[in-house]
Amino acid sequence: MTTPDPWSQWRRPGPTAAQRRQDVWLALAVLAGAAAVTVLVRSMGAFVHDETISTLVEQLLWGAGISLPLAVRRRYPLTVLLVVSAVFIAGQARHVADNLVPSIALFTAIYTAGAWSRDRVRARVARIGVVVGMFGWLGFSLVRELLEPVGPFENAVGPLDPVLASVLYGVAFNVLFFLSAYHFGNTAWLSARRKEELEHRAEELRRSQEQNMRGAVVAERVRIARDLHDVVAHHVSVMGVQAGAARRVLDRDLDLARSTLQTVEDTARTAIGELRGLLGVLRADPAEEPGPEEAAPADEVLGAQTSSPGLDQLPELAAMARSAGLEVVHGVYGEPRPVPEGVALSVYRIVQEALTNVVKHAGAAGADVRVRFLEQSLEVEVTDDGRGVTSGSGGFGLVGMRERVAVHGGALEAGPRRGGGYRVLARFPA
Structure with missing residues (x-):
């Protein structure tokens, strides 16, 4: 039909x-x-x-x-x-x-x-x-x-009868006259319709482009909000735990307090570096990439990397969680292979968010971070032995995890463990 x-x-x-x-x-x-x-x-x-x-x-x-x-x-x-x-x-x-x-x-x-x-x-x-x-x-x-x-038609020299020729001439002229007027009128109407149709489609295309642009802006805002949440929540949580520990031992053990405050300082530098990277993405003009001579002074002051974190930085996350008093075991299983930068960043952020939740909410003594390179997928699993909760009220951690995994066509499993504690498992297709 x-x-x-x-x-x-x-x-x-x-x-x-x-x-x-x-x-x-x-x-x-x-x-x-x-x-x-x-x-x-x-x-x-x-x-x-x-x-x-x-x-x-x-x-x-x-x-x-x-x-x-x-x-x-x-x-x-x-x-x-x-x-x-x-x-x-x-x-x-x-x-x-x-x-x-x-x-x-x-x-x-x-x-x-x-x-x-x-x-x-x-x-x-x-x-x-x-x-x-x-x-x-x-x-x-x-x-x-x-x-x-009828007149004598004195100048008629053609092969046809003058009267017949006069009749044929009149008929042919009028046929051409009226057909032309009819045809050109229809053509003008069709031309006007096509013009308005093209204008209508151009307007629809413009609205569609605006809608796509708004959708892209919203998606980018969600991504930025997710990254800001990951950076701020994790590092500030570690800084809070370390600052509290330093306050408690300040009068009894100055060396321990000094070491703890050093961890707070290092964590703050890392957080500033990652925030600077996010803000740099927002401010960057695609046509004007900063050169090394422009970026070097800021790096020296901040003492942080500007590249996106990935699988190689997971041991640092484990070390930071240990400095907050959590026993963390980090293991890699299977044959490591290169993974896309976006997947590596998502793995890093998921582990970062999971460890942050353990430190803040789980009341756990230990956590286990495992990265598995399987034949058809890449898995990252974070488990703990705490109370089996993931976040406080109003948290966006799990939402951000699911969004990150969904972007790459993966799946996320999160929930309390049967024997106690909490488990987060993210699976990315190879």
Whole structure:
């Protein structure tokens, strides 16, 4: 079953104010042309008929009657067509001096009905009716002329009979005249429809691009929020634990307190370095990448790496968790192989978030971090022996983990362990 074309019922909008003014000027120009042609024809004595019974005033009135309706041709195309057609036939019946300007007005009216009429069925019927009526009038005029005495045609030298040639010429000329007006009117209407269809599709494309852009912005904001959460939550949690430990032993063991505060300082530097990397991504102009001479001073001050962390930095995470009082075992199983940078970063962030939750909420004594290089997948598992909880109220840790895994087509399992503690397992396809 074919889907109907939604543009098949299109209706052309009415003329604009500028187009209405153009129609008024066109009507005045046709009126001026009719008056000028009438004066010239009467001055030359070159009447269409052998003798005319119309006075100059009457002929000027006929010119006004057939030209002034064109002032509203695009607002009332069918009405103007019928009025101009009626005046055209009536003017010929009264032996108007010339047919040039009336023919121009009739052509314009037929064209406008095809180009601007909103009701396509009525436009087709009206134009066909006018054409049939005009040919009927042409046939009547030819018969009337044939019944009258015909001149000697002194200059006729062709192979056809002069009367037959005159009839064929009149018929061929009128066929070409009316078919042209009909065809060009339809072409103008189709052109207007195609133009509006293209504009409509261009607008839809623009809206789609804006929607995609908004979606990309939202996705980027979610990613940035996720990274900020991972960086801030983990490092600040470690700093809080270490600062509390330093406060408790400050009066009893200065060396231990000094070591603990050093860990707080190192953790702060790492957090600042990672935050600087995120902000650098936000501020970076793709066309202007900073050179080494620009980045070196900041690195020296911060003492941090600007590259994305990955699997090689997991031992550092384990060491930081140990400094917070958590016994962490880190193991790699299977044959290590290179993994995409995005997957490596996601693994790092998942382990970082899981260890942060263990330190903050689990009340655990130990945790186990395992990375498995399987044939069809890469797995990372973090388990602990704590209370079997993952975060405090309102936490976004698990949400961020699931989003990171979903980006790479993986799966996440998280929940309390049967024997106690909590387990987080992330699986990434190879």
